[in-house]
Amino acid sequence: MILQRTTIVFLSVFAAVTGSAVAATQQEILKVLDDHGIPYDREVVEASAVKGILSAVDEGARIISSIETGTAVTNRTLVRKEEWAEGICYLKLEGLRSGGGALCIKHLKAWSEEGRAGLIMDIRGAGGADLESVDDMLGMFTATNTLLYTVRDGRGKIIETHRTGKETPIGKTPLMVLVGRETRGASELLAGSLSGKPGVMLLGSRTRGDARLRERILLKKKEILYIATKWLVLADDVEYDQVGIKPDIEVSETAGREYRQPVPVRKRIGKKMSDKAKIDRKLMERVADDPVLARATDIHLGLKALRGEESGGEGGSRKSEVGGRR
Secondary structure (H helix, E strand, O other): OOHHHHHOOOOOOHHHHOOOOOOOOOHHHHHHHHHOOOOOOOHHHHHOOOHHHHHHOOOOOEEEOHHHHHOOOOOEEEEEEOOOOOHHEEEEEEEEOOOHHHHHHHHHHHHHHHOOOOEHHHHEEEEEOHHHHHHHHHHHOOOOOOOEEEEEEEOOEEEEEEEEEOOOOOOOOOOOOOOOOOOOHHHHHHHHHHHOOOOOEEEOOOOOOHHHHHHHHHHHHOOEEEEEEEEEEHHEEEEEOOOOOOOOOOOOOOOOOOOOOOOOOOOOOOOOHHHHHHHHHHHHHHHHHOOHHHHHHHHEEEHHHHOOOOOOOOOOOOOEOOOOOO
């Protein structure tokens, strides 16, 4: 529970050394060291104690020096936008940041309206902290005023309630969302909120499991404490902190590579490669080294076949944009 996570636990070095189940206080440990004449650096010990406290409360917490505060942070959401054969379209996100949600909606909605066969949104390794972008994107799959998630303090009290503002339905084109262990922050919140939505399927591995919102608190000596002060809880009181979001279909980043058919060699003596074979080859080459992406593509092709749609079309010429805006 959230309340338990905020309990400050002091250093238990003495208990670890003696085998005692009772945690000693810092003062008791220092007294033992003094009584036995064990040399130590008080500043180092105190710094270690602070690290122990922060680690027990929030493994993501840390003390930031004034030098670190000037570190540049990318403000990019979209890394890549591609249109593939068979009418499959792909977005790769770096993280949800200001304006990023609207940008993703723009592309997904346009592709759906064009009648594309399937959409893939890759948020493996994606983070970000823009909750407004999450709210905007969830409007693609939820009705106005639908409860999306809540923000709570350390005692579990609700301090913010997020609901769907404006509906932005993207049609019936199925969306595959790729997730992994490094899916975190606003991207992990998006994945958890999309789980179970009609027309959406999560593929990959369980996400990081960090539902905490951190802020910077000024300390003495101009140092800054970066620590979790708020927690995200999904609709229906579903907590994913320290648990993560489980995908609908779990696929390892390496599983199945030894079983996948290699991409056919280009040269075929005595036989010209058909247009269909060229299109199939192009798609196979794109996903060959990525089992998760390959599985999402296979599912889209299967759904397309079940709908009775013709296979083999380019579905629009393939385009690629690297280093997208925002």
